[in-house]
Each structure stands twice: as C-alpha cells, then as structure tokens.
Amino acid sequence: MNPFKNLLLAFVTISVLVLSSCASPEVENTEDTPVGNVEHPEWSKNANIYEVNIRQYSEEGTFNAFREDLPRLEEMGVEILWLMPIHPIGEENRKGPLGSYYSVQDYKRVNPNFGTEEDFQALVDEAHERDMKVIIDWVANHTAWDNPWTQNPEWYELNEEGNFMPPRGTDWTDVIQLDYSNNEMREAMHDALEYWVREFDIDGYRCDVAGMVPIDFWNEARDRLDTIKPVFMLAEDEGPVMHEEAFDMTYTWTYAHLIREIAAGNEDFSVLDSLMEVEETKFPENAYRMYFTTNHDENSWNGTDPGMYGDNFENFAVLSATIDGMPLIYNGQESNLDKQLEFFEKDEIEWKDYEYQPFYTMLLDLKKENEALWNGEFGGDLNIFESSENTFTYKREKGEDWVFVYLNNGSESVNVALDEYGITGNTSYEIYSDQLPEEDINTVEVAGNSWLLIANK
Structure with a gap:
C-alpha cells in the first residue's frame, strides 16, 4: 500500500515523526479530538510568521545588523519575528566550530556573538514600534553539558552509571536530558521563561521539541506567562493535545513532507486532499497550524527551495500561504535561498536581488486583509474542487x-x-x-x- 495512505489511516491516533535539528521520537496520541481552550492574542488572528537565523542573517551576525532590516520586513508585511535561540551556546561536547543554537549554556543570558542584552532590547522595542511581535526559541527539554544547572545533577536524567546523558533515542551528543519529575528544576524553567517576557517584553515562544516535555508543564507555563501579558506560543510538535491549554500553534510536519513528495512526483495531490480531511477532524476548531515550504531544519538538512520543489516552488509557496493556518517564511526565501545553510558554523545568507519579495508581499497583504485566509476559527472553510x-x-x-x-x-x-x-x-x-x-x-x-x-x- 502507498506509504502516505498508510500514514493517513493511522493519523487520527498517532502523531507522526517530529523533526528538529535531529529527528525526535514519536509521540502517541490516542485521545479524541481535544477541546481548544487557548485564548489567542487578538493580534494573531490574521498574522504571519518569519523565522530569523541571527548567526547567518548577515556578515556581522548580530541583533543590531538584523535590526537594520526591520523597515524592509515591515514593508513586506511580516508580523511575527521568530528568533532562533539567542542564548550562549555550550562549549563542552560542542558540534562543529560554533555549535548548535539548541545547546543552551545559560537561559538568562544572550549569546555574546549576537550582541548585548541592550542590543536585544533595542531590537524588541523597534519591532514593537513597527507593529511587529517577537518570539524567541526556547529549549526546555535539555541543556548544554556546561550549563550552570549541572551543579544540580538531580535536575537531570542520569544513565545507569549515574552520569549525564543525551535525550534517549537521539544522537544529540552536545546536550543532556532534563528530568521533569524534579519540581525545583521545573520552577527554575518557569522562572527563566517568565524572565524574558517580564524583563524584555517579548511576545511569546517557539518551543523546541515541545512534545518531549510533559504537557502539564506547558499548561502551567502558559497560565503563568499570560498573567504577565498575553503571549503567543508555538509548539514544535504535531499533537492535537498541545492546543488544549498551552499552545496557539503547532507544526504541520506531515503536510511539509507530503508536498515534497508531490513535488518530486512520488505522490499526487489526492493524498493532500485526504490529509486535509483528516486534519479537520483531528484538531480543535480554534487551533492554528503553521504551514511552510522550509525552515532552519529543512533547509540545513534536506535541501534548498529549488532542490526540493524544482519548477513548482511558487506553487507550493502559494499553497502554504492559502490552504489553512499561518504561513511561515524562512529568512532568505524572499531572495531565492538556493543554498543549504551550515548548522554548526558561520554560513551567511546570500542576499541577492530579493526576487520573491513582491511575491511574498502580495501573499502576506492578502492574508492580512482577506478574512478567508485568517488563522484557525477566524479563517474560512476549505472547499477542494x-x-x-x-x-x-x-x-x-x-x-x-x-x-x-x-x-x-x-x-x-x-x-x-x-x-x-x-x-x-x-x-x-x-x-x-x-x-x-x-x-x-x-x-x-x-x-x-x-x-x-x-x-x-
């Protein structure tokens, strides 16, 4: 039987493989469609999202260098800026010369290669002045080997020899697994999450491998953050339960993998038709889903836009901006990102002639003004002809x-x-x-x- 049809038959009860900087374990969901109790920030109902890789965005690779581009992004219609992890990167067991952004050395500091806390605050402030929101990447499942939290080994899961260990079932050798049965660690994580909202006025988080962290932690985190200000929470996960209390938006990994198979000629659009029917029954009505042609993982590990989509890249970009939910643009796509950015070293985006900026501006403007394209329950019904x-x-x-x-x-x-x-x-x-x-x-x-x-x- 066709592998994607096999997947769809099981899709109501099993969450598909989630991909991060490396593949994470499957997360099962055997419950009925959950009720979505999340109250979305008012500004999010017709928003889009733009992922920012500070290291690779410019030659300088700093907050200040990126900040210079805010007027252009405002003109393009970008509304939510998602910054990949801004924290210092662990040095012990580091991968590559610069390491993975997702190996967090200190939850309450900024990466000195990116600038200072004052530089980061200036970026957030100017984004807000331009009616843009800022969310930052948060890695709650694991830390770097040299994070100060390792002074409390009881905060981590330990192997049979009593030593720190990477998350089970992964090759993430540069990080070690936290233990969410420890309440002191949980409280420290809550405190760190609240710190950036309270002290820097950020607007929420993109939560790395969110399904590997207990859902009750995220539910409590959302409640506590919302007492500071209404936040926007994006889960790197595809589980419907994420929408019950904690998250505004989840990934559409199954969709993303399927459209690449269609682009390659290995599948046809009828399977996408079936997938959208399943999605409608699987997720709460008010759930936001994030649709994309690429992101940092897809670009670095799976290929470029031209490589993955060939002559039909624009077709799949239109599809991802209009079929449902919120569209994501990865930095550089508006300038025909035709290289795979190295993940563990400096590899600057080649900003050319911004070939696709008018194209994306049209899509984002239409998204903002036409209610049929709004997010979740605010958007229109889908009729496939x-x-x-x-x-x-x-x-x-x-x-x-x-x-x-x-x-x-x-x-x-x-x-x-x-x-x-x-x-x-x-x-x-x-x-x-x-x-x-x-x-x-x-x-x-x-x-x-x-x-x-x-x-x-």
Whole structure:
C-alpha cells in the first residue's frame, strides 16, 4: 500500500515523526479530538510568521545588523519575528566550530556573538514600534553539558552509571536530558521563561521539541506567562493535545513532507486532499497550524527551495500561504535561498536581488486583509474542487471574503473556466498571477508549472 495512505489511516491516533535539528521520537496520541481552550492574542488572528537565523542573517551576525532590516520586513508585511535561540551556546561536547543554537549554556543570558542584552532590547522595542511581535526559541527539554544547572545533577536524567546523558533515542551528543519529575528544576524553567517576557517584553515562544516535555508543564507555563501579558506560543510538535491549554500553534510536519513528495512526483495531490480531511477532524476548531515550504531544519538538512520543489516552488509557496493556518517564511526565501545553510558554523545568507519579495508581499497583504485566509476559527472553510496528479484547485470562503487557487504542476498549460467555480462576470474579483492581466475574463490559461490566485475585491 502507498506509504502516505498508510500514514493517513493511522493519523487520527498517532502523531507522526517530529523533526528538529535531529529527528525526535514519536509521540502517541490516542485521545479524541481535544477541546481548544487557548485564548489567542487578538493580534494573531490574521498574522504571519518569519523565522530569523541571527548567526547567518548577515556578515556581522548580530541583533543590531538584523535590526537594520526591520523597515524592509515591515514593508513586506511580516508580523511575527521568530528568533532562533539567542542564548550562549555550550562549549563542552560542542558540534562543529560554533555549535548548535539548541545547546543552551545559560537561559538568562544572550549569546555574546549576537550582541548585548541592550542590543536585544533595542531590537524588541523597534519591532514593537513597527507593529511587529517577537518570539524567541526556547529549549526546555535539555541543556548544554556546561550549563550552570549541572551543579544540580538531580535536575537531570542520569544513565545507569549515574552520569549525564543525551535525550534517549537521539544522537544529540552536545546536550543532556532534563528530568521533569524534579519540581525545583521545573520552577527554575518557569522562572527563566517568565524572565524574558517580564524583563524584555517579548511576545511569546517557539518551543523546541515541545512534545518531549510533559504537557502539564506547558499548561502551567502558559497560565503563568499570560498573567504577565498575553503571549503567543508555538509548539514544535504535531499533537492535537498541545492546543488544549498551552499552545496557539503547532507544526504541520506531515503536510511539509507530503508536498515534497508531490513535488518530486512520488505522490499526487489526492493524498493532500485526504490529509486535509483528516486534519479537520483531528484538531480543535480554534487551533492554528503553521504551514511552510522550509525552515532552519529543512533547509540545513534536506535541501534548498529549488532542490526540493524544482519548477513548482511558487506553487507550493502559494499553497502554504492559502490552504489553512499561518504561513511561515524562512529568512532568505524572499531572495531565492538556493543554498543549504551550515548548522554548526558561520554560513551567511546570500542576499541577492530579493526576487520573491513582491511575491511574498502580495501573499502576506492578502492574508492580512482577506478574512478567508485568517488563522484557525477566524479563517474560512476549505472547499477542494480538484486534486489530481498535477493540478490542485480549491476555494476558501468566510462571509463575503473568498480566495480561489488553481495550481498547475504539469509542464502543459491548462484552460480554466472560472464560471465552473462560481466566478462570473458579475463577480467583483482580482486576479493574481505573473502570466495574467488584472481584468475580468471568463476563461484563463494557467501556464505549466504556474499558479492562479483570484480573490474578491
């Protein structure tokens, strides 16, 4: 049987493999669809998210150098800035010359290579002045070997010889596993989480391998953080239970892996149709899901945008920005990120001519203004018209707002009769496509390896 269809049959009860900087163990979920009790920050209902790799963003690799780019990102329509871990990186058992961002040496300091605490505060303050939010990456499952917390070995899981050990089932030799049965450690972690919200006014966290940390810890963390200010919480996990009390948004790993299989010609769009049906029943109505074509893990370990998507990169970017949930952009994608950034050493993004900035600006502006594309229960229903080997057609509607998308992954052009999808001469709409004029026409030709997007005016 087709491996993805096998996966979908089991998808309601089993969370799929979560990938971090290395693959993490599977997390099972045998419960019914949970009730989502998370109260999302008001500003998040039509937001997008942009991942920032400070080390690789610029030649300087600092907060101040990144801060200079805020006006451009504001113009592009970016709303949530997710900063990869900003903390000092462990030196003991470090991987590579600079180490992994996810090997945290001190939870209450900033990486001196990135700048000072004052530099970080200036970045947060200016982002807020530009109506952008800042969340930072948080690694709660493990620490570096030389984190000061190791002075309390009872805060960690120990092997049979009584020594520190990496998380089970991983090759993460540069980090050691924390023990969440220890209440003193839990309290220290809560204190550290609260510190950055209280002292620096950040807006929330992206939580690394969140499913490897007990859910009751995250539930309590959310309650405590919300007493300081309403926060936004993103879980690197695909478990529906994450949405019950703690997290606004989870990853769509299954979707991300599937679209690469479609791009490679190993699957067709009908499997995506099936996946979206399952997603609708699996997650609470108010759950935000994060859709993406790449991120730091996918880029560093699996390939570039051109390598993973070939001639259809734009098609999958349109899909990820419109099918459901919140779209993620990884820094550099707006400038045709065509290299895999090294993970453990300096490897600067090659900022070229920002080829895709107008493309992403269009998608993010449409996301903000058209309610059909809003997040979770605030967005519109998905109606899939066609899902075949090379074409995928769907419409999302909310009230008077709607968005129609036609993706053509084939090499031959396709004529699309708009009236078949309820788009007639009496409809006030706007066409978005590089190949088409912005005018009312009944039949449009969608070129090979191209996309058509139409939205109400």
